[in-house]
Amino acid sequence: xxxLSLVPVGRPRTLNRWTAWLIWRQQRAxxxxxxxxxxxxxxxxxxxxxxxxxxxxxxxxxxxxxxTGPSCATALSLLSxxxxxxxxxxxxxxxxxxxxxxxxxxxxIAREYESGITRYSRTQGLAAEYLIAGTLVVNGAVIATVAxxxxxxxxxxxxxxxxxxxxxxxxxxxxxxxxxxxAWSVLSYVLGVACGSLIHRTVPAMAATLIGYGSVLxxxxxxxxxxxxxxxxxxxxxHGANLFWPYQVIxxxxxxxxxxxVASLLVAIPSLARKAAWQRAARRAxxxxx
Amino acid sequence: MNVVETSSxxxxxxxxxxxxxxxxxxxxxxxxxxxxTNGAGKTTLLHLLAGLSTPTTGQAAIMGGYRPxxxxxxxxxxxxxxxxxxxxxxxxxxxxxxxxxxxxxxxxSYAERRLAALGIPxxxxxxxLSSGQRAQLALTLALARHPALLLLDEPLAxxxxxxxxxxxxxxxxxxxxxxxxxxxxSHVLGDLANVANYLVLLGRGRLHLAGxxxxxxxxxxxLTGPASEVEGLARQVRVVQVTRAGRHAHVLARSxxxxxxxxxxxxxxxxxxxxxxSASDAEHIPGGSPPRASQEVExx
Numbered sequence: 203x204x205x206l207s208l209v210p211v212g213r214p215r216t217l218n219r220w221t222a223w224l225i226w227r228q229q230r231a232x233x234x235x236x237x238x239x240x241x242x243x244x245x246x247x248x249x250x251x252x253x254x255x256x257x258x259x260x261x262x263x264x265x266x267x268x269x270t271g272p273s274c275a276t277a278l279s280l281l282s283x284x285x286x287x288x289x290x291x292x293x294x295x296x297x298x299x300x301x302x303x304x305x306x307x308x309x310x311i312a313r314e315y316e317s318g319i320t321r322y323s324r325t326q327g328l329a330a331e332y333l334i335a336g337t338l339v340v341n342g343a344v345i346a347t348v349a350x351x352x353x354x355x356x357x358x359x360x361x362x363x364x365x366x367x368x369x370x371x372x373x374x375x376x377x378x379x380x381x382x383x384x385a386w387s388v389l390s391y392v393l394g395v396a397c398g399s400l401i402h403r404t405v406p407a408m409a410a411t412l413i414g415y416g417s418v419l420x421x422x423x424x425x426x427x428x429x430x431x432x433x434x435x436x437x438x439x440x441h442g443a444n445l446f447w448p449y450q451v452i453x454x455x456x457x458x459x460x461x462x463x464v465a466s467l468l469v470a471i472p473s474l475a476r477k478a479a480w481q482r483a484a485r486r487a488x489x490x491x492x
Numbered sequence: 493m494n495v496v497e498t499s500s501x502x503x504x505x506x507x508x509x510x511x512x513x514x515x516x517x518x519x520x521x522x523x524x525x526x527x528x529t530n531g532a533g534k535t536t537l538l539h540l541l542a543g544l545s546t547p548t549t550g551q552a553a554i555m556g557g558y559r560p561x562x563x564x565x566x567x568x569x570x571x572x573x574x575x576x577x578x579x580x581x582x583x584x585x586x587x588x589x590x591x592x593x594x595x596x597x598x599x600x601s602y603a604e605r606r607l608a609a610l611g612i613p614x615x616x617x618x619x620x621l622s623s624g625q626r627a628q629l630a631l632t633l634a635l636a637r638h639p640a641l642l643l644l645d646e647p648l649a650x651x652x653x654x655x656x657x658x659x660x661x662x663x664x665x666x667x668x669x670x671x672x673x674x675x676x677x678s679h680v681l682g683d684l685a686n687v688a689n690y691l692v693l694l695g696r697g698r699l700h701l702a703g704x705x706x707x708x709x710x711x712x713x714x715l716t717g718p719a720s721e722v723e724g725l726a727r728q729v730r731v732v733q734v735t736r737a738g739r740h741a742h743v744l745a746r747s748x749x750x751x752x753x754x755x756x757x758x759x760x761x762x763x764x765x766x767x768x769x770s771a772s773d774a775e776h777i778p779g780g781s782p783p784r785a786s787q788e789v790e791x792x
Contacts (some may be wrong), residue, residue: 220593227586317580321573322630325542326594327566328635333594479546480559486549487500 217336220329225337231307239301241350243246243294246287247355252363253284288359295356295378297403299390300415302345307394310337335469338395342465349387353380357436377419381484382450385457388467390415393465399468418460426456493556495517495641495673496541497518501550503536505676509697510536514550516702518642518675518690522669525684525705526677527765528694535574536678537694538643541675542571556643567597570639570645576630580619584629587618591633603636610662622713624655631659633668642667646684656683693768700768705761712764715743717754727753 257280265274274389311334314320324330357379377386390411430445430452496518500694503511511533518524539545540552543561546597553561558565560624579587584607592598610632612625623627627647634642644663664687665676675692678684691708693701701708712732719741722734729747736742743754744767750756759767 218593220589223594224590227582283726306564318573318575318577319579320635321539321544321571322577322579323594325546325569325573327596327598328593328594329563329566350674476543476546476561477559480551483502483547483549484551487502487551 203236217332221333221336226339229337229341230289233341234308236302236345239298240352243291243298243339244352244355246291249283250287250291250317251359253280254324254359258362259279273455285363288363291356292375292378295383299386300412301412301413302407303390303394306341307391308398308411309404310395310398312398312402312404312407313408316404317359331473333467335376336464338392341391345387345391346384349384376449379415379450381454389457389461392461393470439471493520494518495553496675498552499550501540503540503545503549511697514699516692516699519590519682521692522673523688524675524690524692525681525688526692526694527681529679530696533697534694535645536569536676538564538645538677540570542643543601547784549557557639567595567637568640569643570634570637570644571643572630572634572645574645575650576627576647578618578630578633578652581617582615583706584618585613585614587629587633591641595637597637599636599638603632607632615616616692619646623650626744627651627659629661638670639672642672642673646677648678653692681761693765695769709761709764711748712744712746712759713750713756714758714759715745715754716740725754733771
C-alpha cells in the first residue's frame with residue numbers, strides 16, 4: 203500500500219485568504235501601535251498647523267516684515283508656540299522610524315524563536331518564507347501609508363512656519379518630511395525584521411536595529427547626501443534654488459531600493475542557506491568515507 | 493518506500509555532537525518508537541527530519557527521497573514538537589483558522605469534530621488550555637493535515653497517566669485508520685510498547701539499535717549460566733549487558749541460538765531497552781532484525 207496515494211493532494215502551498223487573515227491576526231497589534239504613534243503625531247501637527255493658519259490670518263506676513271499691526275502680539279506668540287511644538291514633533295518624527303524598526307520589526311521573527319512557536323509555524327505546509335514575505339508587504343504598506351500621512355502633515359506645517367523664508371534643505375528636518383519619512387520608516391522596519399531573523403532574540407535584535415539604523419543614517423549623512431547635487435541630472439537648478447524636492451526624491455529612491463533589497467535577501471537567504479547546509483553535510487559525510 | 497532514511501547523519505552544536513553517525517531506514521506504515529535517555533539526540537533527529545534544522549554531516553531523506561523540509565513534501569510531514577507549541581494568544585477557533593492559512597491540505601471539519609469529541613471549547617485561549625488539552629490541540633493540528641509522516645516529540649511527557657492513555661488511544665485510532673507512518677519519541681518505552689512495531693534506540697547521540705520490534709526481540713535472549721563462563725560466552729555471542737548474581741550471571745545477548753551450558757528465555761521490550769540504554773560503553777550495535785529494507789543501511 204502506498205501511503206502517498208492516499209494523501210489528498212492539497213492546493214499549491216501559496217498564500218490563501220486564510221493566510222491573509224493570519225497575517226492580519228498576528229500583526230493587528232503592531233499595525234495598531236504604528237498607526238497610533240503616527241496618528242498621535244499627526245493630531246499634534248494639526249494643532250500646530252491650525253495655530254500657524256490662525257497666525258497667518260492675523261497678518262503674520264506683515265508682522266514679520268514690518269513688525270507692526272493690530273494683532274501682531276497674538277500672531278507672533280502663536281508662531282513661537284507652534285515653532286516650539288514643531289521642534290518637539292520634528293524630533294518625534296525623526297525617531298519614529300527607528301521606534302518602528304525596534305518595536306515592530308525586530309520582534310517579528312525573534313519573538314517566534316524565543317517562544318518556540320517556530321517549531322510549529324515552520325513545519326507547516328506553507329514555507330515560512332511565504333508568510334514572512336506576505337507580512338513584510340502588508341506591514342510595509344501600513345507603515346508607508348501612516349508615515350506618508352504624518353510626513354505630508356509635517357511638510358505642510360514646516361511650509362507654513364517657513365512662510366517668510368521659503369523651504370530650505372535642512373539636514374535635521376529633511377528625513378522627517380515626505381517622502382523621506384515613509385522611506386526611512388519602511389527601511390527601518392525591514393532592517394529590524396532582518397536583525398531578528400539573524401539574531402533570534404528580541405532584545406539583542408532591537409539593539410542591533412538601533413545600531414544598524416544609526417549606521418545607515420550616519421553613512422547617508424556623511425557619504426551620500428554630499429553627492430546629491432551630482433545626482434541631479436534631470437534639470438537645471440540655479441544657485442540658491444529650492445532643492446527640497448530633488449533631494450527628497452533622491453533620498454527616498456535609494457532608501458526604497460535598499461529596503462526592497464534587504465527584504466528580498468531576508469526572504470530568499472534562509473531557504474538557500476538550508477539547502478546549502480544539507481549539501482555541505484552530505485559532502486562532509488562523503489569525504490569522511492574516503 | 494522508506495519514509496525515513498538517514499546515512500551518517502550528524503549534528504554538532506558548538507563542540508558537542510547531539511547526534512552522530514546515525515544511519516537508519518524506516519519503512520512506511522510503521523509506528524516507530526524512538527527511545528533514548530534525555531540528551532540522547534531524539535529531538536535533534538526529529539528536528540532534522542522535520543526540516544527545522546540542518547545537519548553538520550550526513551544525509552537524510554523522507555518520503556522516499558526528499559530532503560527534509562523540501563517544498564513538495566511539506567504538506568505530507570507534520571511535527572508535534574515537545575511541549576506542544578501553539579499560538580498561545582489565539583483562541584482555539586483562531587488556531588484552526590491559522591492552520592488553514594498555513595497548509596495547502598487542511599481538513600477543517602475533521603479538526604472541529606475531533607476537538608468537539610475531546611470537549612475542547614473553540615472559544616478558549618490556546619495558551620490557557622490544560623497541558624493535556626494543549627497536547628490534544630497540537631495533535632489535532634497535525635492530524636487535520638492528513639500527513640503521511642507524523643513526527644511526535646514526547647507528546648506524552650507532560651501528561652498524567654490517564655491523559656496519556658487518552659492521547660495515545662485517540663492518536664493510534666487515527667494512525668491505524670489512515671495508515672500514517674509515525675515516529676514517536678520518548679525517554680521511556682512504557683506506553684509505546686503496545687503500539688510500536690519498529691524500534692530505534694538512541695544513546696548519547698549514537699544509534700544503538702534499529703529494527704522491526706518482533707525481529708529485534710527474536711534476536712535477543714536472556715541467558716543464565718555460570719558467572720565464570722561469561723568471557724567464553726562473549727566469544728560466541730554479542731553480549732549487551734551482564735548482571736552478576738553470586739556464581740550465576742544473567743546475560744542479555746544478541747543471538748538467536750542458545751550456547752550449551754546456558755539457559756535461555758525471551759527478553760521483554762523493557763529489558764532490552766534498559767539493557768541497551770545502560771550499556772556503559774557506547775558501542776554501536778547493528779540492528780537486530782533479519783535483513784530487509786529497513787536494514788539496508790546498517791547502524792555502525
